[in-house]
Amino acid sequence: MTVVAIVPAAGKGRRMGADKALLDLAGTTAIERIARALLAAGIDELLVVRSHGAAPLPQLPIAHRVVLVSGDGDMADSLRAAERELPSSCATVVVLPVDHALVEADTIAAVVAMAQRDGAAIARPTFRGKPGHPVALRRAAFAAIQRDGVVLRDVVRQDRDRVRDVPTSNAWTIADLDEPKDLEGARAALCAEPGSVVETMLRHRSHRAYAPTPLHQGQLERIVDAARHASTSSFIQAYAVISVEDAERRRKVAALCADQKHIADAPVFVAVCADLHKIAECCRAAGQVVQSQSLELFLQATVDAALLGQNLALAAESEGLGICMIGAARNRPIELAELLALPKHCYVVFGMTIGTPTDDPAPRGRMPLAGVLHREVYDSRGIDAVLAGADAGMKEWARRCNERGGYQGRPVSLDKGWTDRMAQMWGERSSYAAARAALLDELRRLGFGLS
Ligand SMILES: Cc1cc2nc3c(=O)[nH]c(=O)nc-3n(C[C@H](O)[C@H](O)[C@H](O)COP(=O)(O)O)c2cc1C
Known part of the structure; x- marks a missing residue:
């Protein structure tokens, strides 16, 4: 069963004055940035919705197809056209409008994992309580988009009981790249310009x-x-x-x-x-x-x-x-x-x-930022989603390690997430704690008289 991302990018970008898919975001186009995040989140295929006559896309690092639509790039029309193109193997869909090109891989992985949980069908990120994108939907739930006059918001509303929120710290989940001033903000936020300190830090392995x-x-x-x-x-x-x-x-x-x-x-x-x-x-x-x-x-x-x-x-x-x-x-x-x-x-x-x-080595990523960055006070309400995101990230890392021949030559379990590993490492049967049981005494002998 596969996860397919749909990126509606058929709008004319009139207010922006440019084709949004091709906006330059600190050295890379918006669509390339999205493709990289999707790949890192373990998405299997990307459908990019474009209007007839739109400029060709650059080379993308993920398996993808272009779905062509006529007209003005209306979002619901784009989603209907893409829905018809979904492969039969597709179990989960992620809708990520090109306007949200700054969304990170961990947010994508977290909403996918959340939508696939028992009892859930749809998951969306929230920033300060406001829902945003990308929205992950089980395929059957997404099929409702084909009903007359229905837009994505209606699909979500009609399935209210099975909608789950994933709190994030990424304001770009709710902010659109709509006008030139948004683009300036996005470029400033992406201070990870090539060669910058931040880029070096983000590339660490x-x-x-x-x-x-x-x-x-x-x-x-x-x-x-x-x-x-x-x-x-x-x-x-x-x-x-x-x-x-x-x-x-x-x-x-x-x-x-x-x-x-x-x-x-x-x-x-x-x-x-x-x-x-x-x-x-x-x-x-x-x-x-x-x-x-x-x-x-x-x-x-x-x-x-x-x-x-x-x-x-x-x-x-x-x-x-x-x-x-x-x-x-x-x-x-x-x-x-x-x-x-x-x-x-x-x-x-x-x-x-x-x-x-x-x-x-396969980059390890990190747990969703919402588990680390809190505003004003520690907020543990989103812990389930944070741990789900951490698990999804760990499993994706394991998958990518195994593609490269394993971690230090050994295959990595695809079943164990971060939560399992932490419980195993630092629960009451911790071999790590046992192995360092003598550390306090050893530190004393080295001249740190800790009592
Ligand atoms: C204090 C500290 C000790 C570490 N010890 C080891 C070690 O003994 N052997 C090792 O291979 N990696 C060690 N690591 C590397 C961590 O496993 C690694 O940073 C973590 O898994 C995240 O992966 P990344 O650094 O590739 O992002 C250590 C990291 C830290 C911060």
Whole structure:
């Protein structure tokens, strides 16, 4: 059973003064942006409704067909024409007017998952309580569009009991690209212009295969220097970075970090440390004792190290390198500290492989933004939809991984969503918690006297 998206794009765009499908949205056309989001959301096929004589579409990264209509591009006419073209395998339809070209893949995946739930037939995103697009409909529900004089709004209204709302944080679900001022707003919102910091951040993926090519002369110094310009609690700069480039030492690090092959393969492994050694020296010189038993100081140093580490990842990625953070550096923290000759009051918060990537991992996406960004107060009313979106995203990632030969060579279960995995990872039978049961004691032995 397939999911087919219908993008009505037959209007003349009179108020916009341009064909909306071909609007330039920060370097890509509206229809290409939509096609990419649909692909990322796991949609099988796209039907683009165009008027006779409309300009041809650019190449799209998803299986698609053009459905031609006459007249002025009336939305209901477009949907009727597309409905007649749906393949027999189609079980769910997603209607995404070209005006909503800034809608994200996670919103599409979430409405599809919601429409397919038991008891549901139609799902739509809401922004601050207002319903918008895309609307996902089971095929049988969508067929009502063929009735005389019926528009999409009527189809939704007539099926009220089976309509489900998916709250989102994306204002573009309710805002149209209608006039030139809307286009300006859209371009400003898409500050992820090619080469921008935001684009680099959105393109992030963890890389787990590397060429042996070393970093350029001075590159490590530059990116670590940039990274340490992150904010630091009360200017304590309670971090240290140990770079390991020696192949034999990297092999030993890998052995202490769950034998992860990418640690041995990448030209550089860095240990990102929380470091109170320098502050302990300041205290000693002043005839005092560093308060290393303080949970607050432990958190400050750990947060400082994490901020530096993420900055380092971003700096590396901005120079075309790939990274993978290594939490397994906390598997055997004492032996790792010995291998790296860490002084007292210093522990590796996480490691990071850095180098020229040779893999092309499926992007993992993230849960729907509504689960992360709340306005004014935490709003957990949409949690079901958020978790449904997270599950759909995870399953889509699994599908794409398997297309590429699995995750690190192993097939990924298509049945398990994010919710199952989190419950398994951190529920009462957590093997993760069990594996780190000694961590508190190990941190104490490294000079963090947490009580
Ligand atoms: C603190 C931290 C520790 C991590 N540890 C490991 C690790 O030991 N091995 C690994 O392969 N990936 C590790 N990762 C990478 C995560 O698995 C990855 O970031 C996450 O699955 C999201 O995928 P993405 O980074 O490709 O978007 C770690 C990430 C973080 C932030």
